Amino acid sequence: MADLKLTSVAKSYGDVHVLKNIDLDIKRGELIVFVGPSGCGKSTLLRMIAGLETISGGVLQIDGVPMNEVPASQRGIAMVFQSYALYPHMSVRDNMAFALKIAKKPKAEVDAAIEKAARILQLTPYLDRLPKALSGGQRQRVAIGRAIVRDPKVYLFDEPLSNLDAALRVATRIEIAQLKEQMPDSTMIYVTHDQVEAMTLASRIVVLNGGGIAQVGSPLELYERPENEFVAQFIGSPAMNLLDGEVTATGAVTEVRLAGGGVVRSSVPTEPGLKGAKVRVGIRPEHFTPTDGAAAYKGEVEITEALGEVTLLYFKASGSDAPVIAKLPGIHAGLRHKTLSLSATPDKVHLFRDGRSLMPR
Amino acid sequence: MANNPYRWAVHLSVVLFVLLWTLPTFGLFVTSFRDKDQIAVSGWWTALGSATRNDMFRAPEGEGEVEEAGRFTLTGSVFAGASGHVKAFGISSKAPDAFAAGEVADLGDGESLSVAEDGSFTLSGPESFKDKRGQRIFFTATTPPSFTLDNYRAVLFAEGLGRSFLNSATVAIPSTVIPILIAAFAAYALSWMQFPGRALLIAAIVGLLVVPLQMSLIPLLRIYNAAGQALGFDPKSYIGIWLAHTGFGLPLAIYLLRNYMVGLPKEIMESARVDGATDFQIFTRIVLPLSFPALASFAIFQFLWTWNDLLVALVFLGPQDDKLVLTGRLVNLLGSRGGDWEILAASAFVSIAVPILVFFALQKYLVRGLLAGSVK
Numbered sequence: 001m002a003d004l005k006l007t008s009v010a011k012s013y014g015d016v017h018v019l020k021n022i023d024l025d026i027k028r029g030e031l032i033v034f035v036g037p038s039g040c041g042k043s044t045l046l047r048m049i050a051g052l053e054t055i056s057g058g059v060l061q062i063d064g065v066p067m068n069e070v071p072a073s074q075r076g077i078a079m080v081f082q083s084y085a086l087y088p089h090m091s092v093r094d095n096m097a098f099a100l101k102i103a104k105k106p107k108a109e110v111d112a113a114i115e116k117a118a119r120i121l122q123l124t125p126y127l128d129r130l131p132k133a134l135s136g137g138q139r140q141r142v143a144i145g146r147a148i149v150r151d152p153k154v155y156l157f158d159e160p161l162s163n164l165d166a167a168l169r170v171a172t173r174i175e176i177a178q179l180k181e182q183m184p185d186s187t188m189i190y191v192t193h194d195q196v197e198a199m200t201l202a203s204r205i206v207v208l209n210g211g212g213i214a215q216v217g218s219p220l221e222l223y224e225r226p227e228n229e230f231v232a233q234f235i236g237s238p239a240m241n242l243l244d245g246e247v248t249a250t251g252a253v254t255e256v257r258l259a260g261g262g263v264v265r266s267s268v269p270t271e272p273g274l275k276g277a278k279v280r281v282g283i284r285p286e287h288f289t290p291t292d293g294a295a296a297y298k299g300e301v302e303i304t305e306a307l308g309e310v311t312l313l314y315f316k317a318s319g320s321d322a323p324v325i326a327k328l329p330g331i332h333a334g335l336r337h338k339t340l341s342l343s344a345t346p347d348k349v350h351l352f353r354d355g356r357s358l359m360p361r
Numbered sequence: 362m363a364n365n366p367y368r369w370a371v372h373l374s375v376v377l378f379v380l381l382w383t384l385p386t387f388g389l390f391v392t393s394f395r396d397k398d399q400i401a402v403s404g405w406w407t408a409l410g411s412a413t414r415n416d417m418f419r420a421p422e423g424e425g426e427v428e429e430a431g432r433f434t435l436t437g438s439v440f441a442g443a444s445g446h447v448k449a450f451g452i453s454s455k456a457p458d459a460f461a462a463g464e465v466a467d468l469g470d471g472e473s474l475s476v477a478e479d480g481s482f483t484l485s486g487p488e489s490f491k492d493k494r495g496q497r498i499f500f501t502a503t504t505p506p507s508f509t510l511d512n513y514r515a516v517l518f519a520e521g522l523g524r525s526f527l528n529s530a531t532v533a534i535p536s537t538v539i540p541i542l543i544a545a546f547a548a549y550a551l552s553w554m555q556f557p558g559r560a561l562l563i564a565a566i567v568g569l570l571v572v573p574l575q576m577s578l579i580p581l582l583r584i585y586n587a588a589g590q591a592l593g594f595d596p597k598s599y600i601g602i603w604l605a606h607t608g609f610g611l612p613l614a615i616y617l618l619r620n621y622m623v624g625l626p627k628e629i630m631e632s633a634r635v636d637g638a639t640d641f642q643i644f645t646r647i648v649l650p651l652s653f654p655a656l657a658s659f660a661i662f663q664f665l666w667t668w669n670d671l672l673v674a675l676v677f678l679g680p681q682d683d684k685l686v687l688t689g690r691l692v693n694l695l696g697s698r699g700g701d702w703e704i705l706a707a708s709a710f711v712s713i714a715v716p717i718l719v720f721f722a723l724q725k726y727l728v729r730g731l732l733a734g735s736v737k
Binding site: 050051052071072073074077078079081082083084085086087088089098099102103146150 | 626628629631632633634635636637638642646647650651
């Protein structure tokens, strides 16, 4: 239930700069998700907010109070770890009571907080069990319950679902979404490398890459209006196709001749000066449609993956480029080794120059 | 299938080693309960089953005979106080088992003899048995195993072993508890607290593991003597030996416990830190309970070592009778009662009873504590 503000926060281990110039404004009640590839510093950033890592530069404020030097226990945060980090020798009840007992809260208050959290998380029948007698999902709920009883200003989740199997992950993801709905005022920061979790849970996603923020925005904003090639390829699965091309016509609708010979039109407007410039055209696999007319891309299908609801087509790559991927709804048999022409509607075609999107902000 | 012969070899040698250790121990155990005289004539393995023996009993010369209707009857027991089962009896050395138990043997002159299975005999005849030579009764009897606690009574109360037992406990228990207390704190700091020189300190402790304790006996004793003289107390005291054992045990204790604690999940400590726990609270509420297997395994080591120790005890406590530890008493007994097996066997068992108890009480932690940290 607090605002969080990061001003040019940085982290370095000696000469190695892990994070630099992180500016972020988190409003009360938001669920912010940090995503990014392995090693992008997302967990480090979370641990810096938690107070488990020192902050090498910049200022972290919670409710306007600088927190750089405040120990973890006094920042008013609660953290849920990937490995649950339950105290294995304590019952579920004692696990949840630990923080409150340390804080010397009266027993009645402790019991009430535990009862309430257990009810929300459906843990009441398990309160006297040891963690080892619980399933993975139940353990994760205990870890969340341990955070809830403290009534923290900010909840921090560090890849909380990574240790669960696929089915349980979906169920727990929905539980977390419901939990957030029950506590609309609580501020949550959630780290994950799973973009489905990010897309479904977040009110805003922070995409981190190479120690910096690549883009901040709502899930659909990131999907529809990626600011750069990294975000464009990171969000969405399979990743967006990027094809080299040259601008042949500018204006409200831009025309690009692709290296493969095809011509594609994009509703991204361009200045006249851009004519002849080298750009990269981004088209999501799901936005390709097979065509008999003017093709943006033409190639031989090398591999098909039939998933039932959709069929993925991997086209033969030319040179060292990544293969173009198309995602067609429904079942398409017998396309392998056939040559296929694809087109895309102009409003789904992204243009990037020097890695940055040409889409106006 | 290729490893089958190896498996057999392994199993066989395990059985062999187990027998090699347990058989003599068991023999010692049995011997400690046997009578001195029995030990002298037969091996301990004969004590377990019933023994068959041939013996002779000479009936008394008419003492206790009863006259009734002109017949004199003499009753008694061939075992003369002991117990057993008579299988057969006879009246001459040529045929010591001529009659089965319960039969009536005719001795001539109207005299008859019968021996019941429980050893009671009835001798009856027309004349008084007085002034005759007592009738010889040969018999074959089985005796059940007989055990006695007399040896233990003797060593514990007459030979001073009880006193030494208490002395050993007085040495061993604090010498186990004190190093664990110190080492647990040190191990936590060395595994979970950041401070300059930590790695160096760990290396130094590992280095101390290889210092032989014999090397430090004389310097330590000189320090004790000097301190005793300066402060006016007896340098050979229990406190002195506790300190010595603590010092000798600490490197291994810190090393074992640190290795264990460093293997505890980091997230648990971080979680506790976020929950507001101080280092001391993390130590007492989380690390200590979770380190119990390591604490127990070190406790076994240290207890066994201090309980079985003779050298350090003799140097720092001395050989006086009132401070002599069990091992020292055993050495004395070997000298003074070297031939008395029953005493030695019982003493040995008194001294190994406690280690065995400690081991069986804590053994499930021993392997766990040793493996943890090394095997993930």
